[in-house]
Amino acid sequence: xxxxxxxxxxxxxxxxxxxxxxxxxxxxxxxxxxxxxxxxxxxxxxxxxxxxxxxxxxxxxxxxxxxxxxxxxxxxxxxxxxxxxxxxxxxxxxxxxxxxxxxxxxxxxxxxxxxxxxxxxxxxxxxxxxxxxxxxxxxxxxxxxxxxxxxxxxxxxxxxxxxxxxxxxxxxxxxxxxxxxxxxxxxxxxxxxxxxxxxxxxxxxxxxxxx
Amino acid sequence: xxxxxxxxxxxxxxxxxxxxxxxxxxxxxxxxxxxxxxxxxxxxxxxxxxxxxxxxxxxxxxxxxxxxxxxxxxxxxxxxxxxxxxxxxxxxxxxxxxxxxxxxxxxxxxxxxxxxxxxxxxxxxxxxxxxxxxxxxxxxxxxxxxxxxxxxxxxxxxxxxxxxxxxxxxxxxxxxxxxxxxxxxxxxxxxxxxxxxxxxxxxxxxxxxxxxxxxxxxxxxxxxxx
Numbered sequence: 001x002x003x004x005x006x007x008x009x010x011x012x013x014x015x016x017x018x019x020x021x022x023x024x025x026x027x028x029x030x031x032x033x034x035x036x037x038x039x040x041x042x043x044x045x046x047x048x049x050x051x052x053x054x055x056x057x058x059x060x061x062x063x064x065x066x067x068x069x070x071x072x073x074x075x076x077x078x079x080x081x082x083x084x085x086x087x088x089x090x091x092x093x094x095x096x097x098x099x100x101x102x103x104x105x106x107x108x109x110x111x112x113x114x115x116x117x118x119x120x121x122x123x124x125x126x127x128x129x130x131x132x133x134x135x136x137x138x139x140x141x142x143x144x145x146x147x148x149x150x151x152x153x154x155x156x157x158x159x160x161x162x163x164x165x166x167x168x169x170x171x172x173x174x175x176x177x178x179x180x181x182x183x184x185x186x187x188x189x190x191x192x193x194x195x196x197x198x199x200x201x202x203x204x205x206x207x208x209x210x211x
Numbered sequence: 212x213x214x215x216x217x218x219x220x221x222x223x224x225x226x227x228x229x230x231x232x233x234x235x236x237x238x239x240x241x242x243x244x245x246x247x248x249x250x251x252x253x254x255x256x257x258x259x260x261x262x263x264x265x266x267x268x269x270x271x272x273x274x275x276x277x278x279x280x281x282x283x284x285x286x287x288x289x290x291x292x293x294x295x296x297x298x299x300x301x302x303x304x305x306x307x308x309x310x311x312x313x314x315x316x317x318x319x320x321x322x323x324x325x326x327x328x329x330x331x332x333x334x335x336x337x338x339x340x341x342x343x344x345x346x347x348x349x350x351x352x353x354x355x356x357x358x359x360x361x362x363x364x365x366x367x368x369x370x371x372x373x374x375x376x377x378x379x380x381x382x383x384x385x386x387x388x389x390x391x392x393x394x395x396x397x398x399x400x401x402x403x404x405x406x407x408x409x410x411x412x413x414x415x416x417x418x419x420x421x422x423x424x425x426x427x428x429x430x431x432x433x434x435x436x437x
Contacts, residue, residue: 011252019303020244034290039297040270041240062296066289151408153419155390163390163417163437170419174388178421 010168017160021105022058027072029053030063057106061113071114076100077107079120082127089134094142096135096157104132104161139166146173148181239266240301245435247308252390252436253429254422255383256315256323259333260308267305274298312336320344321368321380385423391434392417400428 012020023041029052036045037059044055052072055063063069075081076099085097100106107128115121139155139162146153153170155163246260278298281291316323316332320340323329332340349367357365364370368377397412402424410418417437428434 016307019300020248022300023240023244034287037290037293037297039294040238040267040274040301041297042238058296058300059293062293068289151402151421152410154410155417155419156415158417160437167390170390171388174419175386178386178388 010164012164014161014164017102017164018105018109020160021102021109022061023056024100024102024106025054026057026060026074026106027052027054028060028063028069029072030069032068034068057109061109064114064117070117071110073110073114073118073124074100074106076103077110077118077124077128079123079127082124082131086127086131086134089131089138093138096138096155097131098157099131099159102160103128104159135162136165143169143173146170146177148177150174150177239263239270240304243267243301243304243308247304247311249429249436250308250311250315254385254387254389256312256319256328256331258331258430259312259336261333264305264308264333267301271298271301271305274301313339315383316340317344319381319383320348321377322382325377325380385426387422388419389422389425390417390419390437391425391429392437393434395433397428397433400425 029050030047031049032047033049034045034047036043041056044059045053047053060069060071064071076085085099088097107124110118111121111125118124135158139158142153142155143166153174158166242263243260246257246263250257274294275298278291278294281294312332313336316336316339319328323332324340324345329337352367357367363372366372366379368379370378393412393414393416396414399409399411402408402410402420410420412418412434422429425434429436
């Protein structure tokens with residue numbers, strides 16, 4: 001079974017995020033005739049040769065693997081669009097450009113399984129890598145601005161995989177700042193040593209059983 | 212669909228939500244996926260999606276039968292394998308959802324059984340928490356450690372007899388931060404009890420917020436954890 005992730009900080013494993021991305025819709029051009037599929041996750045088809053049809057990515061990849069279709073590269077994966085995104089991404093130091101929530105996983109799956117259907121493959125691949133790098137650098141510099149007064153961090157347009165990567169750092173940093181900034185912590189410095197646990201004080205608890 | 216920012220306490224009944232979902236063409240898989248994500252990302256256990264799980268199980272069973280029929284009737288292998296994949300994906304989602312809940316129950320069994328979180332469990336989960344978790348753990352701790360400790364330190368719930376409350380019970384950390392995404396505008400939202408921290412949650416926004424402050428929004432389905 002695809003790795004069940006540790007429920008503590010890394011909420012989803014990378015395969016789990018990919019699993020979610022596989023439900024995104026893409027357009028395929030089948031080369032076979034096939035009746036409509038009435039599945040639990042939705043109804044797709046019927047399929048006719050050379051007539052485009054929308055299916056979830058996992059279905060597209062499955063058909064592609066068997067040589068039954070070509071996958072149409074999504075619009076946002078064109079050199080033109082990605083160049084624009086990369087430029088805009090470099091221009092603003094704080095904001096993220098709108099891209100599909102699962103752009104990392106979708107592009108990766110298409111590179112892996114449908115590379116012959118992607119026009120300008122190498123260019124597209126390097127553009128997406130560059131975009132990822134620029135965005136991740138922004139996330140990293142963003143982490144530096146977190147302080148004790150940070151109650152909310154806005155990350156509009158951050159994608160699923162980026163969320164997943166930054167989650168442990170972000171959550172731990174925010175939690176630490178929050179804990180040290182709480183009024184109880186400032187008013188009553190914790191006395192070390194054999195003092196009895198104070199039951200009345202519901203403030204920062206002594207974590208006797210670190211989990 | 213603009214949700215009124217004034218009355219924050221409006222709560223969607225489950226039926227209504229299902230109806231809305233149907234109208235919007237959302238499948239049960241989509242709903243289950245949301246439940247799974249929320250359950251995975253939330254520090255505490257959420258309400259068990261009884262109706263949804265029941266529907267998902269029925270659909271899975273139905274498809275299992277169909278796939279079997281297909282194989283017997285010699286339907287094209289390709290079609291069968293595609294249905295099988297759909298089946299496996301749904302099964303994974305359902306299993307993982309149930310499993311993550313069991314993990315939480317194992318971790319916070321005493322806390323859950325003492326609070327009204329107990330009502331969020333399904334009947335089977337309650338049975339699991341009682342007989343498979345709490346009872347066995349109590350017996351084990353009793354036999355291996357507690358019975359050998361001096362008087363006053365033998366409680367499974369308290370550090371010592373002088374503790375006024377149960378201070379040895381692991382509780383979920385509600386102060387933790389979670390990543391959340393809005394589907395529709397929620398409006399200005401107060402983050403702190405003091406009221407000096409307000410964020411304006413517009414549609415399709417992504418925030419890192421303290422779970423405690425958005426708990427209500429998660430429970431009413433107005434915000435999704437990612």
